Amino acid sequence: MIQDVKYLITIEASSWTAEVPSSVSGLQGSCIVIPCSFNYPEPEKKPSKFTGIWFKGTHDTIYHPDSSNIIKDYRGRTELVGDLRQKNCSLRIDHLHRSDKGPFHFRVEIKDENKTAITVLFSLLISASPDPPSLSVREEVKLGVELSASCSVSHSCPSDSPLLTWSHSGTPSVQSQQLTNGQWKVTSSLTFIPSITDHNQSLVCTAEHRGVKPVKMSKTLNVKCKCTTPVICTYKYMDERWPNGIGKMQ
Numbered sequence: 001m002i003q004d005v006k007y008l009i010t011i012e013a014s015s016w017t018a019e020v021p022s023s024v025s026g027l028q029g030s031c032i033v034i035p036c037s038f039n040y041p042e043p044e045k046k047p048s049k050f051t052g053i054w055f056k057g058t059h060d061t062i063y064h065p066d067s068s069n070i071i072k073d074y075r076g077r078t079e080l081v082g083d084l085r086q087k088n089c090s091l092r093i094d095h096l097h098r099s100d101k102g103p104f105h106f107r108v109e110i111k112d113e114n115k116t117a118i119t120v121l122f123s124l125l126i127s128a129s130p131d132p133p134s135l136s137v138r139e140e141v142k143l144g145v146e147l148s149a150s151c152s153v154s155h156s157c158p159s160d161s162p163l164l165t166w167s168h169s170g171t172p173s174v175q176s177q178q179l180t181n182g183q184w185k186v187t188s189s190l191t192f193i194p195s196i197t198d199h200n201q202s203l204v205c206t207a208e209h210r211g212v213k214p215v216k217m218s219k220t221l222n223v224k225c226k227c228t229t230p231v232i233c234t235y236k237y238m239d240e241r242w243p244n245g246i247g248k249m250q
Helices: none
Strands: 004-010 017-019 023-025 032-034 037-039 050-056 060-063 078-080 091-093 104-110 119-123 134-136 147-155 163-166 171-178 184-192 202-208 215-220
Touching: 050 078, 060 078, 134 215, 147 163, 147 202, 163 184
Parallel strands: none
Antiparallel strands: 004 023, 004 119, 017 037, 032 091, 050 060, 050 104, 078 091, 104 119, 134 147, 147 184, 163 202, 171 184, 202 215
């Protein structure tokens, strides 16, 4: 089961504000993007430089513009994906480890503003296995009539979406959607024409996340024949002078 990332926000100055989700989910071996934004009183002079720094605890630097300041375990695994000039402090962590549990600490410094800082603290819990995908298909399937099935799964790594595959041949299409709280959803839709051999067979969707065992969801197809109501006909025939005259009815 995927566990939540919990945040505790602390503000060093009453005129500064920060926004982060109350929870977000992460998966071991994948990446996570922590949505983070901040606001501050606009100075008379537009700031010329922003510096964003993330820490694990209070001293271990896990992100810094100068990578030599980053501790070894996080070097090459973190990236500030937000634009501080746009008041976006979002952080990406790659190749999540079970040890990435925080607490984490963020500070932004603005040149010529006395290095006023805003602090955001949160702890991160990593799940070892993902939830199975969600599979949707009609309960009753008609023989020879085009059918669409959909399979979706949520994740926290937009640059490395889970791969969704099907057990049945057909025409697939994939869409990605950004949700709230740092989550994304990828959906695969499969279109095919069911045959009689599909009856009572399992339609399986498999979700493959990087670094973990694939997870599956299946549903049994109930294929029904597409039939029309039969027309019942009756007739009589004559054994003499048929069809040119009237004869004896049988």
